[in-house]
Amino acid sequence: MYPSDLQFILALQHVPNLGDATAKKLIRHAGSPEAVFKEKIATLLKIDGIGNSKISELHDPEHLRAAEKELEFINSTGIKPLYFLDKDYPERLKHCFDGPLLLFQKGNIDLKNKKVISIVGTRKATNHGIAFCEELVAELSPLNPVIISGFAYGIDICAQKAAVNHKLQTIGCLAHGLNQIYPRVHSKYVKSVEENGGFYTDFWSTDAFDRNNFLKRNRIIAGLSEATIVIESAEKGGSLVTADIANSYNREVFAVPGRPLDSQSKGCNMLIKSQQAHVLTGAADIIYMLNWQLEEKMKPVQKQLFVELEEEEKKLYGFLKENGKEQLDLIALNCSIPTFKAATLLLNMELKGVVRPLPGKLFEVV
Structure with a gap:
């Protein structure tokens, strides 16, 4: 990716209703991000699956102006932008049809030739769930896996802290721009995570904080990994969404079983019962199913x-x-x-x- 291309890539990200899959389709048709903006709307509408609702605002000059401002932020903060056609773009994410057009990276991340798993779960983790998570990471540590999570309360931050404690690379996928940290109380973990991995997001510094961002963020958690592990989940929750996305990507999903009446085990039990996840009782299950041994x-x-x-x-x-x-x-x-x-x-x-x-x-x- 040439620096001059980045503003046009950002501008495509800024177009409302466009979406990553459609933006990639337009780029492949036109040949480059810049060429997309030079193409006539009538010509783009002839592409299969491209409707007027998606590209009607494509030529609004505000997109390039907004992109220029975001580019200034990127250049001033040391953020590394990863275009979906770049060699440094995460390989597994390239195979996801809705993977980010542009991913923003901060820290010391290396995913080449690595074993990569995502660990997610409820924000209201029980002592049992936290203990299981810590022991699982400890059991896996000799194999040096990369631990992906959402840097949220509960199981997410437990997994990432355990990874840091065992000197494993860990990556937090954020539901906001890299100009902030949510929850704020986790700011104290930012330095250690960046030293042992880093952060990914596809949100801009100007994006409004919205709870729906977490659902969008979950596709990155699932897409980066060989397998997604769910440790405790209620009947509904973001962890189940992540598991569903991982299944749609044909990735392995594991869930920790629990007692039927435990509220934070109902989601995991449902995944297992519906054959959407393998039963997870310890590291040996992961090693066996992923053929790591x-x-x-x-x-x-x-x-x-x-x-x-x-x-x-x-x-x-x-x-x-x-x-x-x-x-x-x-x-x-x-x-x-x-x-x-x-x-x-x-x-x-x-x-x-x-x-x-x-x-x-x-x-x-x-």
Whole structure:
């Protein structure tokens, strides 16, 4: 993308009712963002799916004036704009028909050749949901995934804080421009997130704050990731919208089951019951369904004949060798090691090639 193109791209974003999918269609037809504005309306209306309601205001000069002002803001704040045809534009998002025409980035983000998952959930997270989220991120940390979320209250910020604590890259997808932070109380986490990843948004600094922005933002959360994980959700909520979008993109969706009468488990239980999500009981489920463990084994590294294990790893290995495949909780109980720690040890052992995870939080010796 040339700097001169950016104003025209921004101007297309500014046209009301146009939408990302239509804007991309116009650019592909005309050849460039600038060419779209030079094309006659009558010619554009001949494109399949382009109606007058979408492009009637295309030639209003206000769009270019507004774009010029937003361009000044971008240049003065160090924001990195990512055009959907740029090589740095997130690869998975390129495959989403309604992915942002232009994405704004801040921080130190690197998604190339990375395992990427989204973790979302209710803003009214329970202690159980928070504990599960923290343990899940800890269990996955040896595989160095990127954690995507919405930087909101509850499960979102829990996932991102856990990622920072484990030195994992994390990205907050915002429902507003990069000139503000919502909720304001989360401003204290901005620096650590930017140091360990950063933020994405497709909203301008001049966009009014609106609750509907969150629904639009959710397509970015779902589109960036290999899989979307829902940890606690009521019967209705943004997390279910994100899960629905992820399914529409043919991405994997996982949900944590809960007791039927728990209000913050009803959404997850519904996703599982309607077969819109896999049951998630621990990191092993994700690793198995996404074939992450296969990826580790495909690395062109000669298998070690003698693997060095720590004392506690030897204890876990001995138990599994004697008893065969077993659930994480029972492994931890029989080896007198806390479940949280046993999960991390088993993942380290998996990377050493001595154990493998199985569905249902099971492990066995390789």
